[in-house]
Amino acid sequence: MSTSPEGPGGRGRREGSTAGVEAPVRTVACANCGRTNRVPAAAEGSPRCGNCRAPLPWIAEAGDTDFGEVAEQASLPVLVDLWATWCGPCRMVSPALEQVAKDLAGRIKLVKVDIDKSPALARRFEVQAVPTLLVLDHGRQVARQTGAAPAHELRKWVDESLSASHGAADPASGRH
Numbered sequence: 001m002s003t004s005p006e007g008p009g010g011r012g013r014r015e016g017s018t019a020g021v022e023a024p025v026r027t028v029a030c031a032n033c034g035r036t037n038r039v040p041a042a043a044e045g046s047p048r049c050g051n052c053r054a055p056l057p058w059i060a061e062a063g064d065t066d067f068g069e070v071a072e073q074a075s076l077p078v079l080v081d082l083w084a085t086w087c088g089p090c091r092m093v094s095p096a097l098e099q100v101a102k103d104l105a106g107r108i109k110l111v112k113v114d115i116d117k118s119p120a121l122a123r124r125f126e127v128q129a130v131p132t133l134l135v136l137d138h139g140r141q142v143a144r145q146t147g148a149a150p151a152h153e154l155r156k157w158v159d160e161s162l163s164a165s166h167g168a169a170d171p172a173s174g175r176h
């Protein structure tokens with residue numbers, strides 16, 4: 001599933017991470033116009049629809065080797081999902097987190113970390129239980145919680161974390 005053929009519009013920008021591994025790219029349908037866009041795991045700024053310029057949800061995966069590039073160097077605040085394949089609550093919280101990423105498109109980036117594949121990150125964040133959720137702002141941890149929660153609660157938690165981190169709530173967040 002990781003081989004993505006060069007479809008129409010795939011311009012294949014490959015500068016940047018030249019560690020021999022191509023940065024993974026996801027395709028995301030624009031909620032505004034329906035256009036399918038290719039969204040890289042790591043990039044400058046935040047992804048926007050190539051057609052209508054609406055912000056796109058940004059969902060990426062990272063591990064020990066690329067967490068810095070994908071999460072800590074992101075220009076948006078990052079919601080980190082430290083999860084494991086054997087964890088039932090993780091499977092429940094995953095779609096809720098993706099919903100939050102869609103609701104907060106252009107404001108946060110969701111980065112999923114499989115702790116069994118990323119032992120250094122699991123140690124660094126002292127993961128005792130999964131899912132452990134973090135909010136990072138330019139690599140600095142501003143919030144943390146353990147356990148699953150429904151999408152609306154997660155969104156509220158993220159909103160409050162970002163407000164506390166930036167000192168003021170964003171009045172433009174009243175999109176419905």
Ligand SMILES: [Zn+2]
Pocket residue numbers: 030031032033034035049050051052053054
């Ligand atoms: Zn669009």
